[in-house]
Amino acid sequence: MESNKEKNFNAVVIVEGRDDTKRLKQYFPGIETIETNGSEVSKETLAEIKKLAQTREIIIFTDPDFNGERIRRLVTQVVPNAKQAFITRKEGEPTKRGNSLGVEHASKEALMRALSDLHEVEETKSDLTKSQYNALGLGMGPNARKLREKVGVKLSIGYGNAKQFFKRLEMFGISYEELKEAVESVK
Structure with missing residues (x-):
């Protein structure tokens, strides 16, 4: 602006x-x-x-x-x-x-x-799989909620519960590598 x-x-x-x-x-x-x-x-x-x-x-x-x-x-x-x-x-x-x-x-x-820092729905879906998402600790576990919150801030895509957050990552075309990098930077 x-x-x-x-x-x-x-x-x-x-x-x-x-x-x-x-x-x-x-x-x-x-x-x-x-x-x-x-x-x-x-x-x-x-x-x-x-x-x-x-x-x-x-x-x-x-x-x-x-x-x-x-x-x-x-x-x-x-x-x-x-x-x-x-x-x-x-x-x-x-x-x-x-x-x-x-x-x-x-x-x-x-x-x-x-x-x-606007986001658009991507025509090409993310290469992220549910198992990769879970392996990064975002799906379930004692710190998953806090981790999703931090990653959401890092990627500027907001917070969501485990299911919503995964869908949002897919919707915005965020790749496994981008997500992995974001997770590592907030840990």
């Missing part, structure tokens, strides 16, 4: 709610968003996003939690070539007790990093 004062991309960012939009506009005044208004994304909203995707780039930028993943999955079904932006769970932690995890709590630096 060249300047936080001007819109320098033709993308529309899909977010969960108005607080996410407010936070993004705070640092990127020209940014355009569509709010899903929570995890129950309406058919109308999905149709609007699908139609917009014919002429504009779509970036999915949801919270790093279960509902955010659900929205990401629903939007990706209607716009398979949508780009994906992620913040870590730590970057989305609220400053006030009782608030939920979210994009609206992320720092300017975290938002800038997420929007400049």
Whole structure:
């Protein structure tokens, strides 16, 4: 992003709610968003996003939690070539007790990093096998969750449970070698 004062991309960012939009506009005044208004994304909203995707780039930028993943999955079904932006769970932690995890709590630096390090679904699938994934300690074991979290940060692809994380690695075309290197660097 060249300047936080001007819109320098033709993308529309899909977010969960108005607080996410407010936070993004705070640092990127020209940014355009569509709010899903929570995890129950309406058919109308999905149709609007699908139609917009014919002429504009779509970036999915949801919270790093279960509902955010659900929205990401629903939007990706209607716009398979949508780009994906992620913040870590730590970057989305609220400053006030009782608030939920979210994009609206992320720092300017975290938002800038997420929007400049976008991921796309790869047509060619990853060469990663389930047995390689498990051998790297990501599938199961006492430290698998923490390891997936660290690797997700390293690769900027967010966190997922064992099954979701494997699917995400495949979806983004991350090779066994790339994954092995990421695992070794965070251990």
